[in-house]
Amino acid sequence: MAGSSGFPSSYDPSKYYDPEIQTVHEPARVIFEEYSKIPNERIVSHINETRKRAFAVTPYPCIGLFRFLELDLHRMSIYPEILERIKSGDKFLDLGCALGQELRHLVYDGAPSTNLYGCDLTPDLFNVGYDLFNDRATLQSQFIISDIFNNNSELVTNFIGHFSIINTMSFFHLFTWNQQIVIAKRIITLLRPQPGSLLVGRQVGKVRHSEGPEPEGSLIGYYHNEESWKSMWRVVGRETRTRWAVDVVGEKWGETASEEILRLVREQGQIKIRFVVRRE
Numbered sequence: 001m002a003g004s005s006g007f008p009s010s011y012d013p014s015k016y017y018d019p020e021i022q023t024v025h026e027p028a029r030v031i032f033e034e035y036s037k038i039p040n041e042r043i044v045s046h047i048n049e050t051r052k053r054a055f056a057v058t059p060y061p062c063i064g065l066f067r068f069l070e071l072d073l074h075r076m077s078i079y080p081e082i083l084e085r086i087k088s089g090d091k092f093l094d095l096g097c098a099l100g101q102e103l104r105h106l107v108y109d110g111a112p113s114t115n116l117y118g119c120d121l122t123p124d125l126f127n128v129g130y131d132l133f134n135d136r137a138t139l140q141s142q143f144i145i146s147d148i149f150n151n152n153s154e155l156v157t158n159f160i161g162h163f164s165i166i167n168t169m170s171f172f173h174l175f176t177w178n179q180q181i182v183i184a185k186r187i188i189t190l191l192r193p194q195p196g197s198l199l200v201g202r203q204v205g206k207v208r209h210s211e212g213p214e215p216e217g218s219l220i221g222y223y224h225n226e227e228s229w230k231s232m233w234r235v236v237g238r239e240t241r242t243r244w245a246v247d248v249v250g251e252k253w254g255e256t257a258s259e260e261i262l263r264l265v266r267e268q269g270q271i272k273i274r275f276v277v278r279r280e
């Protein structure tokens, strides 16, 4: 489990560093071409070079395995609603945004960047993100450096009740059940306290949810399945006296997943969990 204190000493980043890519698939390609205006023949080398820098900042599998090229939010059926709401003024936070690829995709699709926010632990990731997407001079989104567990962070000081939509991709699964409850409660305070406020996202789960500590070196704190995710939100709702409609689906990983992920799918029953949690 990574948490706020960094990576466990038994974590082996080399298992999560794929060989350089040779091609970039849609829709990422069109973003680098049309949004970032990187010349076509430079896109692949630009991404390989920037991935190397980002992995040196923080060696998460999502960076080493190029998962930041697998844009995912637009695959959810709620995406048109999210886009429309941001265009109408709703504020969207990508919590644990790392390089901020989903924010760039939203801007490419017409969302005003002033309504978009990213939050992560270190400004170094935001800086590599600007270089990756070549938008330091144009993107007007705000990047907030905060640890989600810190009660005195910028996020808590300046953004309570500020957002209508929060996105977390590959985030909750880093933390234990108890930590996830703390995070869910924090998210509730960051969202506007009204019906329709939304948490959306995706994370790694398992067909059978976690029953014990994860093996040495794992970054995962707790694997949910659909039932355990709903049950966590029942606890959170009860303890915060709020009501949440939870829509969650477990999916197989796509065939584009890396060898290491496909091994975990085969041997451990890993799945991808997508969720929409809406305040009632």
Ligand SMILES: C[S@@+](CC[C@H](N)C(=O)[O-])C[C@H]1O[C@@H](n2cnc3c(N)ncnc32)[C@H](O)[C@@H]1O
Pocket: 002, 003, 004, 058, 060, 061, 062, 067, 068, 095, 096, 097, 098, 099, 119, 120, 121, 122, 125, 146, 147, 148, 149, 168, 169, 170, 171, 174
């Ligand atoms: C596995 S990465 C996922 C990044 C991105 N959402 C994606 O899907 O590509 C998790 C991110 O959460 C950030 N993170 C970890 N612990 C955090 C904390 N306590 N508060 C805020 N961000 C945190 C990490 O720095 C990292 O960028």
